[in-house]
Amino acid sequence: MKLTSVVLAILVALVLQVTLARYMVGGRWAFDLVLVGVIFAALQWGPVAGMFAGTLGGLAQDVLAGDVVGIGGLAKTVAGFLSGTIGQQLLLVRPSARAVIVGVATIVHRLLIIGVFALIDQQWPAVSWGVMLAEVIINTSCGLIAFQAAAALPNALERQRLSRRSSLSRRNW
Amino acid sequence: MRSTFSLFVVICLGHVLLISAQVQSKSGLPVLQSVAFGSFARAQQLTTGIADTGRSIWTNYFALRGAARENAALRQRILDLEVQLQEQQARGSRAQTLENALGLKESLVARTLAANVIAGNPQPGSLTVMIDRGSVDGVELGMAVIGERGVVGRIIAPLARDAANVQLIVGRSAAAAVTFERSNTGGMVMGGYGDPPLRAAYVSSLATVQPGERVLTSGQDGIYPRGFPIGVVESAERNSSGAREITVRPAVDFSHIDVVLVVLDRPARTAPSGK
Numbered sequence: 001m002k003l004t005s006v007v008l009a010i011l012v013a014l015v016l017q018v019t020l021a022r023y024m025v026g027g028r029w030a031f032d033l034v035l036v037g038v039i040f041a042a043l044q045w046g047p048v049a050g051m052f053a054g055t056l057g058g059l060a061q062d063v064l065a066g067d068v069v070g071i072g073g074l075a076k077t078v079a080g081f082l083s084g085t086i087g088q089q090l091l092l093v094r095p096s097a098r099a100v101i102v103g104v105a106t107i108v109h110r111l112l113i114i115g116v117f118a119l120i121d122q123q124w125p126a127v128s129w130g131v132m133l134a135e136v137i138i139n140t141s142c143g144l145i146a147f148q149a150a151a152a153l154p155n156a157l158e159r160q161r162l163s164r165r166s167s168l169s170r171r172n173w
Numbered sequence: 174m175r176s177t178f179s180l181f182v183v184i185c186l187g188h189v190l191l192i193s194a195q196v197q198s199k200s201g202l203p204v205l206q207s208v209a210f211g212s213f214a215r216a217q218q219l220t221t222g223i224a225d226t227g228r229s230i231w232t233n234y235f236a237l238r239g240a241a242r243e244n245a246a247l248r249q250r251i252l253d254l255e256v257q258l259q260e261q262q263a264r265g266s267r268a269q270t271l272e273n274a275l276g277l278k279e280s281l282v283a284r285t286l287a288a289n290v291i292a293g294n295p296q297p298g299s300l301t302v303m304i305d306r307g308s309v310d311g312v313e314l315g316m317a318v319i320g321e322r323g324v325v326g327r328i329i330a331p332l333a334r335d336a337a338n339v340q341l342i343v344g345r346s347a348a349a350a351v352t353f354e355r356s357n358t359g360g361m362v363m364g365g366y367g368d369p370p371l372r373a374a375y376v377s378s379l380a381t382v383q384p385g386e387r388v389l390t391s392g393q394d395g396i397y398p399r400g401f402p403i404g405v406v407e408s409a410e411r412n413s414s415g416a417r418e419i420t421v422r423p424a425v426d427f428s429h430i431d432v433v434l435v436v437l438d439r440p441a442r443t444a445p446s447g448k
Contacts, residue, residue, distance in 0.1 A: 014295065021293025022302070023428070030297040048177055055184055065299035066329045066338045070191035072296055077188060081181045117345075120196050125345070126366045135297060 006041045006049050010057040013037030018064070030131045031138040034061055035109055038080045039102045040146050043092060047084030054080030068120065075112040079105045095147035102143030106136045283398050283438040285319075286310055290430050291336070300344030300364070300427075301326075306435060307335040315396055317436040323402035323424030324349060324390060325433050339433070342403065343370040343423055350393035351403055355386045362388060362403055362421055369407050373419035382409045388421050398440045 017033040034057040042050025058073030065072075083105050092098050110132055117125045292303035306312050314332055318325045318339045326341040340347050345365035351373070352359055358380035360373045376382060386406040392399030404423040411417050 018292035018295050018303070021295070021297075022290060023293070032297050034295070048180070051177075051181055051184060055188075061296040061299075063331065064303075064338070065294060065296040065301050066331060066340065067296065067299050067301075068192055068195050070188045070195070074185060074188035074192065077181070077184050116192070120192075128367045131297075 002045050002049060003052075006045065006053045007056065009037045009041050010034065010053050010060070013040075014057065014060055014064075017061075029138065030135040031142065032106065032109070032135060033139075033142060034058070035076060035079065035106060036102055036139050036142045036146060038076050039083045039098075039105050039143060040150070042080045042084035043087040043098050043101060043147075044150065045084075046088060047081050050080030050084030051077055052080075054078070071113060071116050074116065075109045078112060079109040082108065095144055095151055098147045099140050099144035103136050103140035106139045107132075110135065283436045283440070285434040285436055286312065288312075288318075288337075288433050288435055290433060300341040300347075301329070302339050302341065302430065304337050304339055304433060304435070305335065307333045307337050309334045311437055312337050312435055316439070317397045317401075318433050319397075319401055319436060320425045320430055320433050322426070323404070324397055325425055325427075325430060327396050328435065337435075341427060342425075343427060348394075349397050349403060350391045351388050352391040353380065353382050353386050353406070354389055356380045356382050358382065359391055359393070360419075366420070369404075369420050369422040371404055371421035371423055373406075373421055376417070376419060378417065382406055382417075382419055384408055392440045395439060398436055398438075 013033045013036060017031075020031070020033070038050060038053045038057050041053035054076035055073050058071075058076035059069065061076075062069040062072040083101050086092075086101060087098070092101065114125055114127055286306055288304035288306040290302050291305045294301050304318070312328055312332065314328055314330060316328045318327060324342050326339045326344070326347060328337050329340040331338055341364070342349060342362075343364040347364040349362050350359070351362045353373075353376070358377050360376035362371050362373050364370055366372050373382070373388070384406050388403045388406060390397040390399055390401045390403060402424040404421040407420045407422045409417065409419045
């Protein structure tokens with residue numbers, strides 16, 4: 001169940017990423033919904049799930065982007081594992097606190113990618129700090145929405161179940 | 174927790190190996206390949222040395238019985254090959270004559286194929302888009318992709334039957350051979366920079382490139398057809414070390430690309446037009 005949920009979360013994030021990114025190609029706005037999905041999996045289901053989600057999502061992005069396969073995978077695996085470990089140690093439950101982890105993970109992930117590219121190219125790549133800041137803000141906001149929704153979903157389902165049961169009992173009466 | 178960490182280390186090592194297998198070392202070979210090749214070469218040298226010694230002893234002392242017969246067969250073979258060579262030379266000469274007679278010239282009007290952009294860059298910073306045309310439509314790797322206002326990029330792997338990946342000209346490791354319209358000098362424009370995302374390189378130090386000058390494809394790279402706009406020179410200044418830095422603002426607005434054209438005909442490499 002957990003594996004299916006992780007794969008599903010990454011698939012949804014990937015589809016959303018490529019669909020929405022179409023409208024922001026080369027612009028000043030950048031976001032990485034797959035990373036949000038990875039951190040979501042890590043905080044919901046633990047470091048192993050985060051690691052698996054990071055590997056899966058990162059490799060999928062690398063393959064689709066036609067770039068060096070493994071860079072995104074490595075960065076997202078590290079981000080997923082660290083987020084999962086921190087989430088487990090600090091017992092983060094509030095959506096806002098979890099969203100902060102998404103923001104921090106975005107910075108770590110981006111710096112890791114920049115570092116790997118610097119190692120490969122043997123020179124420091126051009127970094128747009130404005131775009132990076134935008135990515136942190138958008139990712140954090142998307143993370144907040146995702147965690148809020150995840151927190152609200154069980155209650156909503158429970159309410160629906162109770163209302164259905166009460167209507168059935170009334171009918172029996 | 175310990176096993177989780179071990180798994181994490183193993184996965185990270187797997188990624189590093191995967192990256193190393195693709196990244197080129199200074200010798201031009203992938204890092205993993207060059208390390209594996211270096212290690213394997215020593216063992217291979219040893220085994221080859223032993224095998225060669227054994228073979229040499231056998232051929233020089235024990236296997237000379239059929240040498241005369243082999244010699245005769247080889248002489249016959251050389252004769253046959255000489256005849257074939259002369260035939261090929263005659264055919265080559267005829268083909269050259271025909272080409273000259275027909276006056277084969279490069280076509281200026283290239284065949285194009287319209288395509289819709291169906292997905293954006295999956296990896297922020299990678300600057301690629303996906304189009305709804307693939308190998309079944311005649312799209313091949315390395316083909317140029319242009320938009321209504323100028324060059325968009327080129328087709329890169331992976332290429333599917335009905336979809337293709339386009340590396341945008343502003344992306345990291347993208348480049349195109351260009352001509353500066355007013356100064357009529359050649360150079361190279363490379364992507365992956367901040368704002369503006371294009372930089373020009375290999376431009377003659379004698380050329381007087383000025384801001385506002387249009388930058389067009391020269392066709393020398395064999396990818397982009399000649400004469401398509403890449404952008405406009407935004408600044409041409411010398412830095413503290415005396416080297417000139419030319420920044421180029423792309424002609425295409427990459428935040429609004431819906432329909433593009435894939436150039437199906439590859440341009441012939443043209444003679445340098447710059448000074």
